[in-house]
Every structure is written in structure tokens, then in C-alpha cells.
Amino acid sequence: METQVTHTSHIAVLGGGSFGTVIANMVAEKGLPVRLWMRDAERVEQINRERCNTRYVPDYPLAASLEATADLSYALKGAEVVFLSIPSHAFRSVLRQAVIDLTPEQMLISTTKGIETESFSLMSEIIADEVPGARIGVLSGPNLAKEIARRQLTATVIASQDEALRSRIQQLLHSPYFRVYASTDTYGVELGGTLKNIYAIAAGMSAALGMGENTRSMLMTRALAEMSRFAVSMGANPMTFLGLAGVGDLIVTCMSPLSRNYRVGYALGQGKTLDEAVSVLGEVAEGVNTLHQVRDKASEMNIYMPLVMGLYEVVFTGAPVTEVARSMMVNVQSSDVEFVLPRDACAVSGAGPSSSQ
Numbered sequence: 001m002e003t004q005v006t007h008t009s010h011i012a013v014l015g016g017g018s019f020g021t022v023i024a025n026m027v028a029e030k031g032l033p034v035r036l037w038m039r040d041a042e043r044v045e046q047i048n049r050e051r052c053n054t055r056y057v058p059d060y061p062l063a064a065s066l067e068a069t070a071d072l073s074y075a076l077k078g079a080e081v082v083f084l085s086i087p088s089h090a091f092r093s094v095l096r097q098a099v100i101d102l103t104p105e106q107m108l109i110s111t112t113k114g115i116e117t118e119s120f121s122l123m124s125e126i127i128a129d130e131v132p133g134a135r136i137g138v139l140s141g142p143n144l145a146k147e148i149a150r151r152q153l154t155a156t157v158i159a160s161q162d163e164a165l166r167s168r169i170q171q172l173l174h175s176p177y178f179r180v181y182a183s184t185d186t187y188g189v190e191l192g193g194t195l196k197n198i199y200a201i202a203a204g205m206s207a208a209l210g211m212g213e214n215t216r217s218m219l220m221t222r223a224l225a226e227m228s229r230f231a232v233s234m235g236a237n238p239m240t241f242l243g244l245a246g247v248g249d250l251i252v253t254c255m256s257p258l259s260r261n262y263r264v265g266y267a268l269g270q271g272k273t274l275d276e277a278v279s280v281l282g283e284v285a286e287g288v289n290t291l292h293q294v295r296d297k298a299s300e301m302n303i304y305m306p307l308v309m310g311l312y313e314v315v316f317t318g319a320p321v322t323e324v325a326r327s328m329m330v331n332v333q334s335s336d337v338e339f340v341l342p343r344d345a346c347a348v349s350g351a352g353p354s355s356s357q
């Protein structure tokens, strides 16, 4: 049964790409007023006229209570919840334009799976910087927009320290095809969704090169080990990666040609240059920048991440993938499951054990 939701005001979604559109429409399908903000006034006009975002999610009729707008103040003023589906490279600048119209009781939910260049900030950290005292949540999980648009069953995680926020977002998004689990580990949930994009590029590349399913399985499993090692070094709780926002999202993104990061990897595996692979996509593939940022951070902090290091060489320096793969296969063979949760890791602020509902 669909969750009944009450409302006193509208919901705002910033970002008129594929995920922003799907989030906005899932809420609007419940009859709630939703304002979907995007920069492009022509697209706004087209969406409101045709009731479809033909550029990003064709064949996906939009509910009557969804209104596209190019007026940021109109979208934000009086909104109860603001979802931010803006690519990481533009996230801070959009938030800076938005801040004047935000009020402390509004809930700000990032759906963006990326890292800011230079600062190494995740999006929730950017919100905390730009909107001090904001009520912050992060939404992440195996959520390919195009599958959600077909109402194929899936689930996500809403992570926040704010219990009322978690339950409000569960209420707003829950539907017969979409379940919403809760977590208190904002950083872990956000980090999982961000890191998995790197390995999706590698998975796409290995598929294009005709590598087998054993290879893909090894890649995903070692990716999880590497992500967890990175999380521990960053003071996060790696156990969160065992959930939907970690292994769940890693699996779908490494398996599906619907993933833009997978597609970038596939194109690279076919011999395209990085510029060609990205431009043919025409949508954001966060993993390219994330790979760069994580490689730099891992080098700086001396974190052992052979997949990241190898993929960086292939993607950014043009090293031949078969040679890189071969050299990785002769690396020192360490333990399979190498870490146990450090006893004091749970005490790290913001890295407490996640709680599912």
C-alpha cells in the first residue's frame, strides 16, 4: 500500500537532469506540489507543455502536480524539503545562489554522488559549509534513474542525524516500487555512493575488452575491499558499505549499461579517448573526477588502492589497460577479507553504526 503523506507546503528539487526529474515525479505522483528547478527556461517551457523531460527521461509522463521552473526563489521559498540533484562540479555555486531563500527548518537532501575538486568535500559537507545549521540528509542506493522511471522495484537509503528528517523522507518517497531505508551514517552512505562510480568505469572497460564474469566478480569484490580500506582511513564506518548504499549500488553500477560511469568505461575499453567517451555521453559521469580526487587523496594518505591507481594510469595517462591489469595480477597477494571493524571506529563522530528500519 502506498504511504499516505500530508503536506503544508511544496517540495523543491534542484536539477532537471535524469535523477532530479525522477525524484520530483515520485513525490508528485503522490499528489504533492513539486517545483523542479533548472537553469534552462526553454526546457522548463517544454516540460510544462509536454509533461515530459524528453532530453533526460523520455517516455516518462510527469504527474500533474509537478511544475518545472527556472526561478530559483520561486522553487525554494516555502518549500518543506529541498532535494539537490546538481552535479558535484556545480553543487556549491548553486547552493550559494539558493542560500538567500533558505530557512533553518527546511530539510536539504543531497542525491549527488561526487566529490568537490580541491576541497575533497562530499556534498553534505558543502551544505554544512554554505548553510550553517541546516537540516541535512543524503539519499543514496542502487537507483538508476531510468529503471525507476519504469517503476522497476528498488530501494534507497536516507542518511541523516535528524530523525524527523529521516522519517519524513521515507514517507515522501516510499511507494509500491521504491523502499526507503534509514541510516544515521551520513558520511558512510555518501562515500559509498561516490566511490562506487570509480569501479563502474573499470567494470565497463573490462566488459568492452571481453573479460569474463569471474573477472567482473573479482573486480567488484576487491573494489569493496578497497572502498572499505579507504573509508577506515577517512574515519568512516566500513560496515555501512555492506548495505544498499555500498555493495547494493556497487553491484548495479558495475553491472548495468544504464550506468553512465559504466558507459564511460565501456567507451574507453573500445579505444575512445576520455574526452570522446565523456562527450558522447552528454550526461554527468561523476566517477571520472572522483577517480582523480581519490587517487590524489590515497597517494597523500598512503592508502593501498591498486584498482584506483591502475585505473588512473589507464584513464588519465593512457597506459595500456592490458599491461596495467597484468601488473596488478602479479601484485603481492594479501588476505582476502583483511579488516575487522576497529573497536573504536564506532566512536568516531558521524560514523556510528547505521540503523535500518
Ligand SMILES: NC(=O)C1=CN([C@@H]2O[C@H](COP(=O)(O)OP(=O)(O)OC[C@H]3O[C@@H](n4cnc5c(N)ncnc54)[C@H](O)[C@@H]3O)[C@@H](O)[C@H]2O)C=CC1
Binding pocket: 015, 016, 017, 018, 019, 020, 021, 038, 039, 056, 085, 086, 087, 088, 090, 093, 094, 111, 112, 113, 114, 143, 144, 145, 146, 282, 283, 284, 286
Ligand atoms: N541518473 C541516475 O541514475 C542517478 C544519479 N545520481 C546522482 O545525481 C546527480 C545528478 O545526476 P543526474 O540528474 O543523473 O545528472 P544529469 O547529467 O542527468 O543532469 C544534470 C543536470 O544538472 C544540470 N546542471 C549542470 N550544471 C548546472 C549548474 N551550474 N546549475 C544548474 N544546473 C546545472 C544540468 O543542466 C542537468 O539538468 C549526480 O551526482 C549523480 O551521481 C544519483 C542516483 C542515480
Ligand SMILES: O=C(CO)COP(=O)(O)O
Binding pocket: 113, 141, 142, 143, 144, 145, 197, 200, 249, 252, 253, 258, 259, 260, 261, 262, 284, 285, 286
Ligand atoms: O548512481 C547511480 C545508480 O545508483 C547512477 O550511476 P551513473 O551515474 O553511473 O549512471
